[in-house]
Amino acid sequence: MERDARIYVAGHRGLVGAAIRRRLEAAGFRNLLLRTHAELDLTDQAAVRAFFDRERPRYVFLAAARVGGIHANDTYPADFIRDNLLIEVNVIDAAWRAGVEKLLFLGSSCIYPRLAPQPMREDCLLAGPLEPTNQWYAVAKIAGIKMCQAYRRQYGFRAISLMPTNLYGPGDNFSLEDGHVLPALIRRFHEAKEAGAPSVTVWGSGTPRREFLHVDDLADAALFLMERYDGEEIVNVGVGSDVTIREAAELVRKVVGYPGRIEFDTSRPDGTPRKLLDVSRLGALGWSARIPLEEGLRDTYRWFLEHLAEIRR
């Protein structure tokens, strides 16, 4: 990508979009096209087409989506399937119509079957039933993958699809009900420490396993693949190892410096028992993650403390 190329980062204020923006700016890309949700609602097809017609970016990073943790996905199925389908259809189609040179679409490790053999290879997609708690979001993501592949086949549109594992980092969604596990636990342990609470409750049994990739690593992989990969096949992006939710909670307790106990609320869903990605396709392309989990959690907790007022609003 040329340094002066016009690059649209959709969702630039989110966890991933903000990290992609940081990574592009650090690499000297200055001609970034950015619109907030309030300025451009990507579920509005006419507005999206008019935007692409007017602005004509050369590259698009599609990091805008309706995203949430296990409880949000399970509670708002219609919102998750509708908004993600609309965003994908509108942006991918308008980008092609406006002559965008290359588009990077972000799927998720949730697209794979609930009980896929571990680690999960890209070719196990649609090989079995989905995890019920996020099947709606997963179907929307699978539709986005298929749309990128169909537009490449029929129109030669250079769309590539990345499948990130669970992400965390600065700028995450720290909502206790709607966020993902790591930001929610950082906030829970911090607030328990401040309040002198005797224990912190973690959802589920603590036995599910999750792989966690720092969002700055994901952003680096996104730039790497936008510049070096141009295939129809999806590419998993992860660290290649996982921990139990209990181990993750104990690590967050250590990072936050909370002295109390951990309790488990098994009335809350565990979700997929395990979803470790096979990252050999990405490795063969020459990329691997760098940020270790404990270091990444310390970085995220520092950001959380610096933005407490904004988070608690």
Ligand SMILES: NC(=O)C1=CN([C@@H]2O[C@H](COP(=O)(O)OP(=O)(O)OC[C@H]3O[C@@H](n4cnc5c(N)ncnc54)[C@H](OP(=O)(O)O)[C@@H]3O)[C@@H](O)[C@H]2O)C=CC1
């Ligand atoms: N977080 C994770 O663990 C993982 C994320 N991903 C994928 O990465 C991508 C980004 O996720 P993440 O950064 O975590 O999500 P965030 O919720 O942090 O960011 C999403 C961004 O999209 C914007 N957005 C949502 N709806 C609309 C809309 N209708 N019009 C315009 N903008 C909109 C949001 O703006 P606003 O907040 O103002 O509404 C926000 O800036 C998604 O595709 C997600 O599926 C994949 C795997 C794991």
Ligand SMILES: C[C@H]1O[C@H](OP(=O)(O)OP(=O)(O)OC[C@H]2O[C@@H](n3cnc4c(=O)[nH]c(N)nc43)[C@H](O)[C@@H]2O)[C@@H](O)[C@@H](O)C1=O
């Ligand atoms: C990222 C990817 O994957 C997401 O699915 P998920 O990995 O199941 O999401 P999660 O991070 O919310 O939960 C992970 C595990 O952690 C446990 N858990 C404990 N305590 C809390 C807690 O306090 N909050 C949350 N959210 N989970 C908790 C929770 O019970 C579960 O066992 C999709 O939503 C979807 O967004 C997607 O694309």
